[in-house]
Amino acid sequence: MNIRKLGRLDTLIENQREKGRLQGATILVEHNGKRVYENHYEPDREDSIYKLFSMTKPITSVAAMILYERGELDLMSKVSDYLPAFAECKVASPEGITKAVNPITIKDLLNMTSGIVYSGDFGEAERSMTRVYKEAKTQRQSGILRSNVDVCNKLAEGYLAFEPGSGFRYGHSADIMAGVIEVITGKKYSEFLKKEIFTPLNMEDTGFWIDESKAFRQAVLYRRDKTGKVVRAEDDVKRRMEMENPTSMPWFEMGGSGLYSTANDYAHFAQMLLNKGSYHGKELIGKKTLSFMTTPQLPSGIQGQFWDMNGCLGYNYGNYFRILTDPAMASSNGSIGEYGWDGKAGTYFFVDPSEELIVIYMQQIEGGCDYSFIRGIRQIVYGAI
Incomplete structure (x- = not known):
């Protein structure tokens, strides 16, 4: 990995911040088992807690496969x-x-x-x-x-x-x-996740609500104004996002969108995926099960409906993961078989088994991520290999 080239991530993100399109964010890159890049953009910090929204889904996939x-x-x-x-x-x-x-x-x-x-x-x-x-x-x-x-x-x-x-x-x-x-x-779903996934993976800051003692670490939620610039979200935005009471138990423990986590906690989860189901000697699922989980599942007649989603052109889908199948269609310099998902406040991650690569990006903006910006992150990271 060319560390100098990874410095282009700073330029990309600072450019977004100067334009007012981004404020707080965190990004991690791990390659061959080492963290080769990490940055946190104020007001976010190393231990900021983010609502994952749909990045909850891959965790639910693993939970289902444990029972499978x-x-x-x-x-x-x-x-x-x-x-x-x-x-x-x-x-x-x-x-x-x-x-x-x-x-x-x-x-x-x-x-x-x-x-x-x-x-x-x-x-x-x-x-x-x-x-x-x-x-x-x-x-x-x-x-x-x-x-x-x-x-x-x-x-x-x-x-x-x-x-x-x-x-x-x-x-x-x-x-x-x-x-x-x-x-x-x-x-309860929260109890099952804690016992079977969060404790073995040392995901101490992950759950369906934020402990009162950690509330000051919650990342600021933003919205975009009419010009596309980000501003702090008001209470009505928090209600729309069902984030008005982050320190209270939710009315519904949603396996599709309910979890809060940190970039470091989610990196532990991604490390387990990259390591074919194991983390620091603890096996959550077997390598054959993980291989099945990350295999394209949609037949060709249905795949086109998946491509209608933002950021999914050139990918197939299965078990709550997007899986890269056609880099040319995706205009990506990534690898066939790379997989991951994102969340509606703009969190995004992928795992590339062939390059032993993990990328995790965190932000909190109503309306989600700018996929052109996300493609820029991917292009820089892959360009550094």
């Missing part, structure tokens, strides 16, 4: 075997609302081929999930729904965007996966 390896989770089984409400799913189509013909499988949850959507206003499925999600939150806070599992069963009332297995759609699938894990283990 133990023979406790069959990926071909029906979600309704664990969460009965999913036996009655309905599909929203141009022809109207009809009962789903295909059952949602665990494999569908892991590959986002379930048809389960997020809240929104794009089509009947998103509108129905907007209503159901609001009801679930109200009912959980009032005590009508008593657990994460109850919330998952409630979300089954939202319409699916398509017949399970017939398309790709980003949505609450990983949140439902966490509910399945709770049913199998009989433990």
